[in-house]
Amino acid sequence: MIDVLAISWSGILLAYGVFIMGMFSPGPNILSIIGTSMSVGRNEGRSLALGIASGSLLWGLLAWAGLTTVLVTYASFMAVIKFVGAIYLLWLAFKSFRSAASARQINVKALALPGNGLAYFRRGLLIQMTNPKAALTWTATVSLGLATDAPWWVGGIIVAGTTVISLAGHLTYALAFSTQPVIRTFFAARCWIETGLGVFFCVASYKLATSRL
Template sequence: MLDPYLTGILLAYGVFMIGMFTPGPNILAVIGTSMSIGRTEGKALALGVATGTFCWSMLTALGLTALVSTYASIMVLLKVIGAAYLLWLAFKAFKSAMTIKELEVRPVHLNGGPLAFYRRGLLIQMTNAKAALVWIAIMSLAMDGQAPIWVASLVVVGTSIMSAVGHVIYAVAFSTSPVVAVYAKARRWIDGVLGVYFCFASYKLVTYRP
């Protein structure tokens, strides 16, 4: 029962995991907070971001399921939107790979302990306007007009776990200066690989059939 949807689910996981290597507002906040304030605060912020990931994935899964059950043909449009956004991410990654720039971290300064940083992480993720497009692309890779609800559930659970683990790893690793230095040296290569994968994912999104 899993076989027809396994490729799409793995592609969705792949896009999400690769996206974790693209420094956006959430990751830059985690890195900056861990570097400038402390590892504990960075981890609290990371878990808040991961909770936001779970919320976005749930909202997208429920929304797509409701839309597709009412208008089956809308899935084609959503796949086109998702593929176009993945190509845009590829363009940004290639552009970044060709430029020399410093890592612009964004430390979050708060009073109130880890709980305050957790809430700020959740707020940062939930107010990220681009998250909706990202999740349309991710869910469209795994789902089609006939996909059962458990397919979306696997994507929600899997990406939420990856988000929690990945952002905490960022918080722990980037609280040490050697990791920051290594990342700065490898950034352009990382961006180039990200661009290639986003192009591949965009192609698979418009051609994949479960």
């Protein structure tokens, strides 16, 4: 087990890196947390973040189960999955570079919901589970650490680690974006952040396309 983990560790770390970088690229989930924390309140943003993180766990489990089934049944099909994942990462790189070159401001949307934190938790879960980007991101992330000879628990390590990252990252957004200094700093540095994301996604795409099956 230790030898297999040592061999798979570079792919696992790359998967973690892609997931972390993806959290810096604002999508519907991140923008809803930012907007809610800024305009409604920290507690509401935190409940929304917990719902989104729970959705991330569900997507991770689905991707893990699906890719493991593919490896067991149709090992040769993994090449197609990795190719699609590499193309998707290139698309994320393109979007990051385009966003960095654009002077357009990011539009955030606050969610004003009736009821307590449970309503925001449910909305966060719904946002994440109906986000098509989440499905593609999880497929690309999990496939980074999997090979045809990888044991089933390698995917479990990826899902467990990225779930912790998702929980910590989304809660950080909820807490940080309830303060004006962080908001101003983030948007001032957005160009550099998006450029760095574009470079990282290009590297990850190359790694995935050239990784062993």
